[in-house]
Amino acid sequence: MIKKIGIISFHTFSQPGGVKKHILGLFKEFKKRGIEVKIIVPRRKKSEKYKSKNIILMGTSFPISFNGSQSDFNINFNPISLEKILRKEKFDVLHFHNFGFPSILQILLSPSSSNTLNILTFHANLMGNPFVKKFPTLISTINKICQWKINGVIGVAPLVLDYFQNFKGLKRIIPNGIDLEEFNPSVPEIKKFKDGKINILFVGRIEKRKGLIYLLRAYKKLEKEHSNLRLIIIGEGPLKKGCEKYVKSNNLKNIVFEGQITKGLASYYKTADIYVSPAIFGESFGIVLLEAMACGTPLIAFDNQGYKDLLKEMSSEEFLAKNRNHNDLAEKIEILIKNPLLRKEASEKGLKEVQKYS
Secondary structure: OOOEEEEEEOOOOOOOOHHHHHHHHHHHHHHHOOOEEEEEEEEOOOOOOOOOOOEEEEEEEEEEEEOOEEEEEEEOOOHHHHHHHHHHHOOOEEEEEOOOOEHHHHHHOOHHHOOOEEEEEEOOOOOOOHHHHHOOHHHHHHHHHHHHHOOEEEEOOHHHHHHHOOOOOEEEEOOOOOOOOOOOOOOOOOHHHOOOOEEEEEEOOOOHHHOHHHHHHHHHHHHOOOOOEEEEEEOOOOOHHHHHHHHHHOOOOOEEEEEOOOOOHHHHHHHOOEEEEOOOOOOOOOHHHHHHHHOOOOEEEEOOHHHHHHHHHHOOHHHEEOOOOHHHHHHHHHHHHHOHHHHHHHHHHHHHHHHHHO
16 A cells, blocks of 8 residues: 655756646645655755655755756755665555656665555657667667666657657556646636737747747748737746847847746736747647646747647647748737637637646
8 A cells, every 4th residue: 555655856846837836735735635645856955855754855856957948957865864764664566756866776775665556757859859869779768777676667748759669668648737726717817917908828948959949930920911919928047138138139029038937927928819839849748838728818839749749639730830930930829810700719628628737
């Protein structure tokens, strides 16, 4: 009988992200079911602390550039401390999220994890990743480690399990979910943005793979034909200054950089007339798409594989623009700008579909 689960993140909790949302949601649901559960995360900063006794800091995370985004290199400098934590907690299950080198090996080699049930949920889409192309043995190495010490592998999308074709253990697709109590059509709108303009929303880290520059190029084209638009940008990242420079040099109007929002994000989705996710690669799923749909917001996105898989049951190809094509993105957005009835229909379709991902 499972009494205690340790959820292990190899991504820092000091920044927002899809894996963090997934883990916190999973933690909440396990607690509802009366299962004792704790979250183990690496420390990014010396001052990093969490009030909750259910979050344990173990190991150190160093930021690295990976897959067009920021990832984590994890290591436990104090093996004695690692062993002490695992021995004290006595987990029945260790649930790993993504594959953090070398920390995952340190944990799996610990005597205190010799009798645990080890589950791996893989979130990453490595398709087209330059590092993986340069070092193709990485996938086979992950498979060998899984075959050695992992009892079951979960993929958040079908394309994720493609990396584990050589794994002989139990495999399942279990998609991401969102809290429909937090994200729903009844959340309040943000009054300062309800002035008659059509609000277009972007939510995400401002980095290469999230593709904000393509949305800015599309907005530049749309602004010439429509004077009643506003683009609201939520997020921070290494390319923010470059995007702000693009806005200024092209004299684009009504673009608002709101920074990172930790509370009240659902109200931004609800306030938006159109949500746009121009991610160009590396997306295995798309939690932001679910959040938008749950708030009743119609969406436009690039047709990367992860988004196509998520939206295929909605027959929403008309809302997917050709990847990296800002002209096609502008055309898709303009269809919704001109057609309030179509926005309403897309909203209703999204609200129905998202119920599958509670």
